[in-house]
Each structure stands twice: as C-alpha cells, then as structure tokens.
Amino acid sequence: MKRLFNRVNNRELKQRLEESNEPRTTLSFYQYHQLEDPQAFRDELYLLLSECGVLGRIYVAKEGINGQISVPTEKFEAFKAALFSIHWLNGIRLNIAVEKDGKSFFKLAIKVREKIVADGLDDATFDVTKRGKHLRAPEVNALLDQPETIVVDMRNHYESEVGYFEGAIRPDVETFREALPLVEDLLKAEKEKNIVMYCTGGIRCEKASAYYLHKGFSNVFMIDGGIIEYAHQCEEQGLPNKFIGKNFVFDERLGERISEDVVAHCHQCGQPCDTHRNCANDVCHVLFIQCDDCAAKYHACCSQECADFSQLPAEEQEELKGTLEFNGTRFGKGRYRALRRT
Numbered sequence: 001m002k003r004l005f006n007r008v009n010n011r012e013l014k015q016r017l018e019e020s021n022e023p024r025t026t027l028s029f030y031q032y033h034q035l036e037d038p039q040a041f042r043d044e045l046y047l048l049l050s051e052c053g054v055l056g057r058i059y060v061a062k063e064g065i066n067g068q069i070s071v072p073t074e075k076f077e078a079f080k081a082a083l084f085s086i087h088w089l090n091g092i093r094l095n096i097a098v099e100k101d102g103k104s105f106f107k108l109a110i111k112v113r114e115k116i117v118a119d120g121l122d123d124a125t126f127d128v129t130k131r132g133k134h135l136r137a138p139e140v141n142a143l144l145d146q147p148e149t150i151v152v153d154m155r156n157h158y159e160s161e162v163g164y165f166e167g168a169i170r171p172d173v174e175t176f177r178e179a180l181p182l183v184e185d186l187l188k189a190e191k192e193k194n195i196v197m198y199c200t201g202g203i204r205c206e207k208a209s210a211y212y213l214h215k216g217f218s219n220v221f222m223i224d225g226g227i228i229e230y231a232h233q234c235e236e237q238g239l240p241n242k243f244i245g246k247n248f249v250f251d252e253r254l255g256e257r258i259s260e261d262v263v264a265h266c267h268q269c270g271q272p273c274d275t276h277r278n279c280a281n282d283v284c285h286v287l288f289i290q291c292d293d294c295a296a297k298y299h300a301c302c303s304q305e306c307a308d309f310s311q312l313p314a315e316e317q318e319e320l321k322g323t324l325e326f327n328g329t330r331f332g333k334g335r336y337r338a339l340r341r342t
Contacts, residue, residue, distance in 0.1 A: 023073040024055075026097035026104040026251070028228070030116065030203040032064040032128070033088045038112045045086075046110050052079040055105040057250070059113045063123070065089070066116035066203055068251060070104045095201045095228040097249070097256060104251035119207055120177035125214075132209030132220035135196065137233035140223055143196055144242055150190055152183055154199045154208050155248070158287060158334025162255060162264045162274040163227075163245030165198065174332050176204050183208075184215055194219045200247065202226040231258050246274050254278075266291040267336055268298070276334075281306035283317070284326035288336040302327050302336055 035041055042060045049058075049069075056069025071079045084090045097104070135143065143149050144165065151168040153160045156179070160170040169186060171179045187195065195217060197205045205222035212220050223230050227247045234241040245263040246255040254276040266273040266289055273291040280300035288302050301307040306326055309317065327336050 020103075024070045024103065025073050025076055026068075026070045026099075026101070026253075028068045028095045028097075028201045029083075029089075029092055030064065030066040030201065030206075031089055031092050032116075032206065035060070035062050035064065038062055042110050042112050046108065048082050048085075049079070049110075050108060052082055054079060055108050057105065058108075058110040059116045060110060061113045061116045063128075064116050068105070068249075069108075070251075093225060093229070095225055096232070098228060098231050098247065098258060099253070099256035101253060104249070104253050106252065117203055117207065118175065118177055119180060119204075119211075121180070121207070121211060126210060127214070128207065128210045130210055130213055131206055132197070132213060132222045134224035135221050136224055137230050137237060137239050140196065140230060141239060141242060143194055143221065146194065149194045149196055150187065152187075152195060152197045154179055154183070154197050154204045156333070158276070159200070159248035161334065162276065162289070163243060163247055163258060164263070165243055168198075174334075176208075180208060180211060184212065187217070191217045192219070194221065196221045196223065198223040198226060198230070200226050200249065201228050227258065248276065264289055266294055268294040268302075279303075279306050279326070279328060281310045281326060281328075283309070283321045283324070284328035286326070286328040286331055286336050287334045288327075289334075 038060045045058070045060070052075050053072040054069050056067060058065065058067035058069065144151065151165050153164055153168045153170045154176065156174050156176070157170070157172050164170055169183070171182050173179045173182060195212070197208055197220070199205050202222065202225050205226070209220045209222050227243055231241060231243065233239070241259060244259045244261040247258050248255050255274065262272045262274050264274040265271065268290060271291050273289055275290060276287060277290045277295070277300060279286045279288065279302040284302060284306050286302050290300070298304065298307040299310055301310055309320070309324065
C-alpha cells in the first residue's frame, strides 16, 4: 500500500533539504473549482505529486485548491504533465518564485480544509465568479500613475511590513478574514474610484474583488498573478517595478527580494532590516524581524529569555517548557516589539 502521508521526522527532513544539492523550482498555484469529494481528490493528488518529488503545502476544499510547492527542476515538465492531467487544472498559471533558491519546503503536506483561503465569508450570499478585472503589469503601472487610484494591500501586516506598493493602504491585520471588513469600511466613501488590489499570488484578491463588487464598489481591479507575476512581467518587459522591498512568502525562505529597498527595521535594535525569522526557541517560535548582529547576540532568538532557554540541555528544556511563558504565547504573528528602540 502506498503511503498518503509523510512519516519522517521534520528535523531529519530539514537536514536532508539543507544538505541536498538538487536544483529545485519553487512555485505557487490555485484554482477555484467545485469538488464533490475533497478527501478522495486529496489522496489521489498526494500519490500523483509524490511521484514527481514535490514538496510543499497544498490546501484542498470543496471550492478548489491552493498550493505552494517546490519541484526538482529536472522533473518540472513531468510535474506539469501530472498536474495538467487533472482536467480542471489543465493550463492553470504556475507562479514561479522570483528568487531561484528552491529550498523552500522540506516535506509534502496536502490538507483538506473548509476553504482554500480562510475568509469568513458566506459564499452563498454573492456570486464569487463575478470578480474584478485582472491587470497585467503595463496596466498596473498606468493605473498607479493616476493620482486618484486607490491601491490596497490585501495581505497581513507582517507581509506588508517588508514590502509594498508605494502609497498603498496596508491594513493592520493578522488575517485575511480581518482585512475584508476593515478595507470595506475604510473605502465606503470611495466606491466609484479605481481600486487596485494586490496580494502575493492573486488568490486573496480573487475572492476580495468579488466581495467588494457585491458590496457596490464599481471599479475593482486586481494585479494578475499578484506580486510574483507582476515582478516577472516587469523584468521581462523592461518596465519600472513599482513594488519596493521584499515579498513575504509562506515557506522556509520567509521572503524574496523584489527591489533593493529595505523598508522595515529590526524588531530588537531598530536598524534597517527586512529579514524575518522564527524564534530559534521552538517553544516560542514567534515570527519577527531580526538583523544579523542581533541574531548573533541573541542566538537567533527574539529575547534574552529565549536565548538563555535555547542554550539549556534538551532534557532541562523539556522539563521547563510547560512552566515558562515566551513571546510566542504573548504576541500575535509578527507583533513582537519588546526590545525595539525606534
């Protein structure tokens, strides 16, 4: 019987990935499609992609699929053929990562969820197929050059902290679910203006644009393929890239550079920095921004408390971890500011 889940320890899998010299290609994709039996599709997909050496995270739901993965570069065409053999995925856009480092995932995890992106919406109350207009890079730049255009970042605060389109509204939220009503309220007096939305690869804007059209907004646009595809098109067509900083990504890399601008700051010392890390104290694991100097000072941890704990023998850590409180239990994702001076 073929396995439908990974059985190897995560630490071992990470070590294998770090030591491997195999070139890999990182990409993302999504597609809305009504699935009668998401679990059966999930199991079939796991077997299909395992044969191609795929690693990554894929969500399957009754409304479709959302995946971020990496593929051995030499097997990329075999992977495409396998994916496109599924009739409703044939020919879908594959958003290839901007940066070429393929060490983004260390295992394949395919999970069945209620939705492929948690949005808190009742899809039965509006037509999710009536979405905003997709914009290619030249159209994006033309609209952004118009002073009346409103640009909205549909990502979370820790994503937009390290990179964004200049002048964009950047909601101070931790989830897409929070962003939808907040943006609606912010723009309730601007329903006739041109509104350009963007996210990492486009999936959040697909749903958001349909929702805002349902709510009476007239001119809703979204960047086709999100930040990833926009950056590729600008490079290929020799266009000015209006995105500054880094594009946050949900894999081991935690970011890929779009421009040389550093728009964020170290959460510990306040120096310019846009390197996200998860605290090296696994009991904490809070997401934060840390420069190399602070990483050396605090052993890649978010605080002296976590640094001290991480240096204890594993047995002592195990005994103490249920009795101590760390930043990961007190702060939301990317919220840590305890030592920052500016």
